Amino acid sequence: MNLGTVTLGRSMLARLLLGTALVFGIASAPETLAQSSLSQSGLVGQPEGITIITDPAQWPKTFNEAPQLAELVKQGKLPPVKDRLPEDLMVIKPVREIGKYGGTWRRGFTGPGDDENGNRLNASDRPLLVDHTGAKPNPSLAKAWKMSDDGKTFTLFLRKGLKWSDGAPMTANDFVFWFEDIYSNKDILPQGIPDMTPQGKPGRIVKVDDYTVNFVFDVPFYLFEDLMAGDTLIGGGQAVRQSNKRSHGAYAPAHYLKQFLPKYAGGVEAANAAAKAEGFDTWLTRFHAKKDWTLNPALPVLGPWRTVQPINNAIWVMERNPFYWVVDPAGNQLPYLDRVTMTLAENLEVLNLRAMAGEYDLQERHIDIGKLPVILENQTRGKYKVHLDLALNGTDAIYHFNQSFEADPEIAKWLRNADFRRALSLAVDRKQLNETFWLGVATPGSTAPGEALPYFPGPGWREKWSTFDQKKANEMLDAIGLAKKDAQGFRVRTDNGQRLRLQVQAVQAFLPWPKISEMVADQWAKVGIQADVRDTERNLAFTRTQNNEHHIMVWNNGGTELLYLFPRHAIPVDPTEAFMGPEHAKWFNSGGTQGKKPDDPNIMKIFELYQSAAGQKSDDRVKTAQEIWKILIDQQYAIGTVGQSPALMGVRLVSERLGNVPSRNCIAQHCRTPGGAHPETWYYKN
């Protein structure tokens, strides 16, 4: 199992070193803008990560624990540390040195919807977890794994002696419980997930012995390795996949959750009655609350920290998991940090300001790249150091053209016209966007993932149709029959001679997309295309895209760097988020029963390739992915602008007191920033 061996760091730095200082005269043309050099800033670190010691010979023989746990052991409230740890140890060598116990990690969060803020800290509660490059999976809950040659059986080898946070053993039974009593329960999950149903053929989870689990499929499903290693419904782990009403994640604490299921609680009536008694409407609402680690302190978990004050309070408090199964080479049970407290900030300005005031010890989430100058200004005062971590995805502002739009035939005609899309892409001056909104630290280009990644379609594809060329754009637009312009120089519709007006639906979310779109609209105006930016509230925008009402929708394509694991922002496969064509997504998702079949052969080709990939071995899969990217970019269904930036979770404020924090984080959905960097190894130097 291998997602490509090129290490991400080297090529990144190579690119960065090319930069030179940026100097421009006001009157001079924007062309003179040079890509500014990030290396000058000294804010971009070397990629570095923890090492997992797999050779039992090097494992520590004696173990230490946090003082307060030792106290509990003394009182007999807790078994000795040795018995709490599994025989199959997980030994992690921190990035720099052995740490010290103690301290609280203060962070900011934005409310009950921000559960990911904490889920990510417990990223190690999944079978496999990628390393700091995001390219190679490491063991986590599972000490090892294997995909059969026919690609029909995937085996997880669990750690012997692994325990839940309440001390109960964690075994294959917990996987079987999830599969039989949660996944297969139609009340909880009305329909199977693609991760478990290759080519529509449902797979099974089979217990081999207490510490061996098989995932069995009827057809070859080599992709399952990637799925298990990615932040997917199947591989995502308990913290994220079973919080906030989700019910995935491949395993669950059977010994605790059974009592809340009708099957074990004497039928639906009994279960409902019990739920009512506790103030829940139905047994299901109760179950959703009980299996949610952010809400239910009693829930057994496997991550380094467990909730003690639930997320739906002004402060969300987590404390160390006394049965956490990871130690450092010196035999200290991790985590070093006693506690994590997240304070509610009603708005992001306040959150950012608090970060600058040094009220947080490590915060990368919700930090606004636009504030970077101010953040740097307050570095010494807030006693933090700033790191810029560059993301792997192609673009932070992607303009999806709705291919299934119907309301206005004329508009639909142009949205479906490849040259129209290409022309608009050429008309975008990405350097301008980069300077204005990414402070010049990002990389202009198409939607394609970074050069470092295996799925990168090849040289030239980040530039294809994605370099600024107004003249060519104009020629192309003239050529496709939009030569006629009105008094103000805007191109007119071919049906009624009125001005052709495109709507760009932009949401004020991770990036100031409405503002970005204003600039893009201004650049499009220069080639005679009128685009009306619609600054729309998030829910509204999504509802409207689901109703197929949008012309163009702006979002980011984070996650698409691992095309198969998170395809929705590259390919319209899930109706809940298919900006590129909601009706096509419905069609694809329903196996042709609902929605609208694409008449564009290229889209059909993409669907085919995507489906075939699941059964392909790694190398073919990579080729297929590159194939898909090439079509996507050549067709410009979505225009890429600027990406591979620190805009999302990439501006990191780290307290000077905090040790073992890598100088570079992997920014990608499956890296679980910052959890992928194993926060349990971080500690306070003083």
Next chain:
Amino acid sequence: MVEPILSVRDLVTYFRPEEGVVRAVDGASFDLHAGRTLGIVGESGCGKSVTARSILRIVERPGRVEGGEILLRRADGRVVDLAKLDDKSQEMRNIRGGAIGYIFQEPMSSLSAFHTVGNQIIEAIRLHRKLTAKEARERAIELLQLVGIPQPQQRVDSYSFELSGGLRQRVMIALALAAEPGILIADEPTTALDVTTQAQILELIRRLQAERHLAVILITHDMGVIAEMADSVAVMYLGKIVESGPVDAIFHAPRHPYTQALLRSIPSVLAAPRSRLATIAGSIPHPYARPPGCPYYPRCHSFMAGVCDKSTPPVNRIDAAHEVRCFLYGAATETAA
């Protein structure tokens, strides 16, 4: 002849709003003697009330006392010129209510609707007399008794709007007398009342005057009231006193055409039945539009062209007590001067 308790000399009170000047009181002079009643009479808008308020120095902005003297003899014999006093001074305040009581014409709006009548009377008492709240309350009840209000114990706690017009006016009087002043100014005390109540109120005032040897200034437009109450009379027209004298003289030998006109306008029992009641020709001019010369000439039946409209007539003394401001009397040489 005894010294007057209050004598006003050439009182001048002007209002100066943006649009011009209103000579509300323009050189009025008169004397007031203890135990006597001076009636100031004239049509509404001729400056009667302003004269009265000038004495208490409570003329509202933009009005101001701009000249003349208001000589008040205090109980200790001192004579103070109110015109010279600072209207905010302690002494002026002592005089208000303390030395001079004032009865206003609309008892309804002149009493606060948010405070019991007792409250207001007690306040008036304690402003000028060192009394405890309790004593003051007793005093207030006595006063209400004195002005002839039934069940004063209850009334003292009632609000003005709960009382009849007559009772209200009695309360006003009680209020005015609260601090036992030597002078009582009654500004149209009966205008708002029906005839029978009028009579009662006037009777009350007369009684009180007798009992307490009050000097009363009675302001009214009603010659009938004057005839009934006043010892001496001052007839005002447009801020000037056009004729003044003992009540008999004014009534039986009126000199000024205006006085004569006023008298003709009272219904008289002697008048022939169903004979039309005389009215004064024309109407009182707009305050801004005060005519030059004798202000009355546009309405005067004995108007002398070239005289009356040229300069203001001088004061002519008919006898010791009787004065008139008209060219018809005394040497015409005045005009030459």
Next chain:
Amino acid sequence: MIAYIVRRLILALLTIWAISVVTFVIIQLPPGDFVDAYIVQLSASGSVVRFEEAQALRQLYGLDQPVWVQYGKWIIRVVQGDFGASMEWNRPVTEVIGDRLWMTIVISFAAIIITWGIALPIGIYSAVRQYSFADYIFTFVGFVGIAVPNFLLALIIMYFGFKLFDLNIGGLFSSDYQLAPWSWGKVWDLMKHLPLPAVILALAGTAQLIRIMRANLLDELRRPYVTTARARGLVEWRAVMKYPVRAALNPFASTIGYLLPFVVSGSIVISLVLSLPTVGPLLLRALLAQDMFLAGTIVLLLGILTVIGTFISDLILMWIDPRIRAGMHE
């Protein structure tokens, strides 16, 4: 008198009911429902909700039923004192609102008190000294209050408070009291944090009241009873304070009721900017997340507060205005 109160009570109940309907309609107005919002919120954090799960959730929350059914169910529960559970917070609405409601009331009343504290004296002064220099100055200052959008003020003050005076950012409690249970220390801590938001909040209303007070008093100052008071030798300021001011204050009683929603609306924005634990941000979030029961309950509660406010202010009016009292007896 009793009859009057009863009549007012019945009307109040009617109003509250009307409010509940309007509330529900408002919340239903935007397209989409909580599940849509939930999906968006999840996809924002990179995880996926599948189409079918979404449908299942809709059933779970009964969002698949027609609006009027949903309203019916809701209002019936409300009548029984059960406001339902917040979908987003996974807690009973009453718990979620909890302290926040009291915080809102505290802040609002602090604001109202400050408003009056500033507005009345200035109003009186500029009426008594109409067109005087100070009249202009005071009114000017007062008006700057409404003129400056208070959210702007809030942010500026917060930023420079942080930049120059190292104030802790937003919130009503300093971090050590955040978790602590209620204690005198916590109350004092609250007292220390209260003035800033309260003043910002007050500014808007102040100028309004200054104008009302000034106008009212100008009318009253011309009434004869003031002259009467002077005529009995009262000191000028006393003559003004005891009589016309008393009369001019009367109409204020009736404004108490309407001041509340005004202040609360204002507090939503302020609380958002200053991140105060009031119902404001909660309401905003609930509306955006289409968390019906939460949003509905908050708006309803505020509405009820107002109605009660108006009711009380009527009673106060009845109590302080002898004329109305007299009217009652007849």
Next chain:
Amino acid sequence: MSGAVADQAVPLVTAAEEKIAIASQLQLTWWRLRRHRLAVASGVLVILFYLVAVFADFLAITSPHATNSARSYIPPQTIHWFDEDGSFKPHVYALKGRRDMRTFKLVYAPDPSDKRYLAWFVEGYGYELFGLIATKRHLLGIDRGVPEDALFLLGTDQLGRDVWSRLMLATRTSLTIGLVGVALSLFLGVLLGGISGLYGGAIDTVIQRIIEVLRSIPTIPLWMGLAAALPNDWSVIQVYMAITVIISLIGWTELARVVRGRFLALREEDFVTAAELAGASRLRIIFRHMVPSFMSHIIAAISLALPAMIISETTLSFLGLGLRPPAISWGVLLQDAQDIQALALAPWLLVVAVPVIVVILAFNFLGDGLRDAADPYG
């Protein structure tokens, strides 16, 4: 002596007399208003602001939508009035900008060797004056090159758009949004308040209830609900209109209460009874007979309602519910000044607050003066 006084008194006085004699309610109001000098000054100011609204494009220097990253966050420029030779030649220096990669701030240095002289009535971006006359003329520009590149009186925003020009167009939007809204709430207020006051009884109670309900609902959720319900495909203009309607939906209640009060008083007056006897319709009575009788009060009410509208608009936009970019309004501009980086790096964006404050003050003083003046007592 006194005769002399009288003599000169004559003309003045009689003139005044005539004035008084023929003075209508409105004239009286106007006289009293003159006394309130601040109100008059404010009135003039308001008129000036509306002139700006009318000539916004003409006063703008560059297209308010012209973006350029090379101009992002330029601070306001200093204008040099005189040349070296001392001759009066207003000019600005061209700017050289670079991003400091240590602080990530944009640094702009004026280049004294490269002067750009200000010029009047220059050609600029095209627009339609009064929406009719197509022209390219603008009040201010520079002698050579395009002003986009050199002239930034009030600096630029993040996208490098000229703040001055945006301010001009924002003024237009915000001032007119107020007008439309007020007109609407005025109509509703007078009509419903009038009916309420005129009929009394059941109708009165109903309308009073409605008002109470409307006012009992915190306005912001009301706005949010309504604003979010606006269809996606509406043009900026439609949204803009909708917002004003929404705002005035709440705005009318206050006015209605005032009007009702006045009507209750006026109801008894003879001329109304007369009109009724004459069989005039209710509406006619309200708008033909009664409204004129307290015109001045309505004027005052309007001038006080307008600022409320403007504030509402800014607040709505701030919450992201009102006007959105690319529409330009005071609220939208204020939104740009609403984040920490703006406060720290581009405080000049706050300049928008100035006109907001000034105009609202002006309206309030005007209204205050009008109300004092309209007061029955002189």
